[in-house]
Amino acid sequence: MNKKAYLTSRFAFHVPQACFWGFHACRNAQIGMIMKRAVYPGSFDPVTYGHLDVIKRAAEIFDVLIVSVLNNKVKTPLFSVEERVKILEEATKDIPNVQVDSFSGLLINYAAENNLHVAVRGLRAITDFEYELQIAQTNRLLSKGKLDTMFLTTSLEYAYLSSSSVKEIACFGGDISQCVPDFVADLIYEKYQIKR
Numbered sequence: 001m002n003k004k005a006y007l008t009s010r011f012a013f014h015v016p017q018a019c020f021w022g023f024h025a026c027r028n029a030q031i032g033m034i035m036k037r038a039v040y041p042g043s044f045d046p047v048t049y050g051h052l053d054v055i056k057r058a059a060e061i062f063d064v065l066i067v068s069v070l071n072n073k074v075k076t077p078l079f080s081v082e083e084r085v086k087i088l089e090e091a092t093k094d095i096p097n098v099q100v101d102s103f104s105g106l107l108i109n110y111a112a113e114n115n116l117h118v119a120v121r122g123l124r125a126i127t128d129f130e131y132e133l134q135i136a137q138t139n140r141l142l143s144k145g146k147l148d149t150m151f152l153t154t155s156l157e158y159a160y161l162s163s164s165s166v167k168e169i170a171c172f173g174g175d176i177s178q179c180v181p182d183f184v185a186d187l188i189y190e191k192y193q194i195k196r
């Protein structure tokens with residue numbers, strides 16, 4: 001079954017039920033049948049093997065994982081939101097229960113609009129922890145407990161990886177083949193006008 005057919009069949013089952021019962025009533029009434037959906041928000045500028053590792057593992061836990069790119073007006077990204085969405089779509093095309101989307105503004109508002117109650121984030125090291133804890137607790141507080149965060153510890157081989165370091169290595173012509181899929185590496189070098 002391809003990705004679109006999979007998601008359509010899952011949503012066709014879930015949406016009318018969720019609307020009729022309300023999310024929590026539905027969960028209580030039909031334990032075991034509710035579809036577990038989560039959002040994995042991030043900048044993904046661009047997606048790395050570290051992100052893909054989290055995506056694959058979260059997609060095994062949830063029925064549907066929505067990977068959503070933040071349209072952050074404060075930062076100047078290397079790739080536009082549209083480019084990052086396309087890159088993510090290509091990189092996740094073989095994972096049937098992953099959807100790619102984008103959002104602006106607060107995550108709690110995006111989650112509420114899309115009836116999402118779990119955000120997934122990857123934790124690489126203790127340096128991530130303070131920042132992630134602060135965001136997770138703020139989101140839980142602002143959403144009045146409706147948005148929780150689930151952390152996946154990054155696989156050890158990707159613990160050092162970040163989109164920023166990948167871009168820095170690439171802009172000096174370094175080898176990023178261990179950090180991102182080949183097609184992403186080509187797009188990064190193209191942005192920096194580096195021939196390899």
Ligand code: PNS
Pocket residue numbers: 041042043044070105106107108134135138139
């Ligand atoms: O990949 P990143 O840049 O570490 O992702 C950070 C992200 C997108 C998860 C976070 O900045 C976010 O959710 N921003 C949206 C604004 C928001 O809701 N902030 C939380 C309150 S502090």
